[in-house]
């Protein structure tokens with residue numbers, strides 16, 4: 001069996017930077033995203049540049065068929081997923097009742113259901129093999145209820161809570177589960193989330209490469225949870241230690257305000 005790192009959302013942003021780090025370390029890759037042309041471009045480039053094999057599955061991960069496509073591809077190609085990076089995800093900024101319920105369904109399917117599905121399937125195999133590493137991408141939005149980012153924040157709270165519990169369950173199995181909670185990061189995320197005018201993204205935005213390096217190192221060390229950037233760590237610690245209630249909620253609402 002050929003060992004690979006499976007990375008979801010590898011066509012851009014943090015996922016592409018994470019995939020680059022695996023490629024530079026000569027790890028074979030299984031890249032997942034919807035944009036087939038972009039994935040093929042990456043494959044062509046990296047197979048020339050690095051001594052690795054790059055596989056790809058272009059599929060929509062917000063539907064269960066996306067999972068079946070990956071599962072079947074892995075089986076048919078005799079691959080062993082040694083690293084699983086659940087990175088694909090998106091947000092949608094604005095008042096809950098004014099946004100689209102279809103988008104929220106898609107977000108919950110991608111950010112939560114698919115992450116659980118892929119983790120369940122591959123963590124079982126990793127446990128049997130006695131080796132493997134999982135990296136789940138959450139967000140500082142997951143540390144408190146986030147007004148105007150309510151469903152996204154809750155989806156990332158799920159990812160944090162779930163991954164930390166899994167980390168404990170997998171102790172002494174040879175398998176580790178790590179969660180990374182980035183704060184604002186310069187990627188295609190803000191455009192897709194409709195949040196160009198969010199105050200949060202006006203300062204202290206990190207670049208995707210720095211975030212990826214921090215997550216990649218933490219995953220290799222089998223750490224529980226990593227938060228890139230001092231400002232993000234301070235805010236996350238504050239949110240985690242403040243009692244839930246109006247003070248925390250009002251502070252979060254202030255942070256999530258529009259610029260004008």
Ligand SMILES: NC(=O)c1ccc[n+]([C@@H]2O[C@H](COP(=O)([O-])OP(=O)(O)OC[C@H]3O[C@@H](n4cnc5c(N)ncnc54)[C@H](OP(=O)(O)O)[C@@H]3O)[C@@H](O)[C@H]2O)c1
Pocket residue numbers: 008009010011012013014015032033034035036059060061062087088089090091110137138139140181182183184185186187188189190192
């Ligand atoms: N950027 C930030 O400020 C920030 C902060 C905290 C956490 N995060 C988290 O970081 C992760 C990566 O986001 P990013 O910032 O790198 O955003 P991005 O640049 O928009 O990248 C998202 C990736 O996910 C893929 N994707 C989206 N929907 C998909 C679907 N239905 N099926 C398959 N692939 C899908 C996209 O590829 P295709 O479009 O080709 O499918 C793309 O490769 C997300 O989980 C996000 O929540 C981001």
